[in-house]
Amino acid sequence: MGHIRIGISGWRYVPWRGDFYPEHLAQKNELKFASRAVNSIEINGSFYSLKSPTLYSRWAADTPDGFVFSIKGPRFITHVRRLNEVETPVANFFASGIFQLKAKLGPFLWQFPPSFKFDPEKFEHFLSLLPQTMKQARACAKQCDERMKKPGYLDMPTTGRVRHAVEIRHVSFVTDKFVALLRKYKVALVVADTAGKWPYVEDVTSDFIYLRLHGEKALYESGYTPAALKRWGDRIESWSNGSQPKDAHLITDKPAPKRKSRDVYCYFDNDIKVRAPYDARTLLERFGLAQGLEVAPGVLQGVTF
Structure with a gap:
């Protein structure tokens, strides 16, 4: 099986305080708490x-060894421009300090608005801009504005891959050309x-899978039933073993390259009703990944703040 990362989208939510987070936990310590309840955020x-590089460095310091962050790309690129x-x-x-996360850096997420339609030429140009290696990331960051050149902005490993995932919300993307482009890059x-x-x-379309679970019945709000979580667990198991669920909803009939395993990143975004961290914990327990975590939801154990 590939590495399985299951967690939450964001960690600073007012309704979580006094529920998932203990009653008097200081806001500045919420990441410390959350990163010990799930294995990725x-x-x-x-x-x-x-x-800033300083902020990313602080987030890295606040999280335990083996923890991984995914990072959402700026809406200025996807929604404004x-x-x-x-x-x-x-x-x-790429010059903003993200590589201060060091070994805790996971994939980059690029989410597009519902009004954004698929334009093959424009989209391929964008994909061509995304660095695939640390060397390319450094070269890309060097092209930044002068205001971004803060201490640490080019501190990054000299080798290693850079992963990207794309979330679409317009039906025009449901075409073989789109899948082919993602596989190409x-x-x-x-x-x-x-x-x-x-x-x-x-x-x-890649050597890893990226899931965002926004709610089973109500967007950003409803939790997942035990049956729904079992279904997601079964799918994650299939993907991590390098295969595909038999009932997969596919755009193209052209199969993906075969692999013995794939890493899986799964994030719950049903945060309004404080379901995300609990649903994430249930899936972590399914795969035996909750045992090494230091904090159970709502319970602080052995973490010094």
Whole structure:
């Protein structure tokens, strides 16, 4: 099996305080707590604004060994510029200090708005800008604006892969050409459960799988039933073993390259009703991944703040 990472999208939510988070836990310690309840977290603050090397370094220090972050790409690129003239904004993002996460750096998520339609030429140009290696990431970051050149902005490993995943929300992407482009650039197609609101597809386009579970029946709100979580667990097991669920919802009939295993990243985004961390824990327990974590939901154990 590949590595399985199961966690939450973001960690700073007011309704979680006094529920998932203990009653008097200081806000500054919420990441410390959450990162000991799940084995991965999707950083979504990077979607709204560029962060700093100092902040990424602090987040790395606040989390335990073996923990992994995924990072959401800026909406300025996907929602504001809508992929028009994004060379410098992409460089600014990769120069913002993200590599201060070091070994805790996981994939990058690029989410597109429901109004964004598939344009093959524009989309391929964007994919061509995304670095696939640390060497390419460094070269990309060097093209940033002067204001981004802060201490540590080029601190990154000299070798290693950089992974990307794309989440789409417009039916125009449901075409063989889109899948072919993702496979060409080795970018994962996000399996997004959106309570039926946007396209649900499961084509395998990279050597890893990226899931975002936004709610079973109500977007960002409803939790998942035991039966639903079992279904997701079965699918994760299949993907991690390098295969595909027999009832997969596919765009293309062209099979993905065979692999013995694939890493899986799964994030719950049903945060409004405080379901995300508990649903994540249930799946972690399914795979025996909760045993080594230091914190159970709502219970602080042996963590010094």
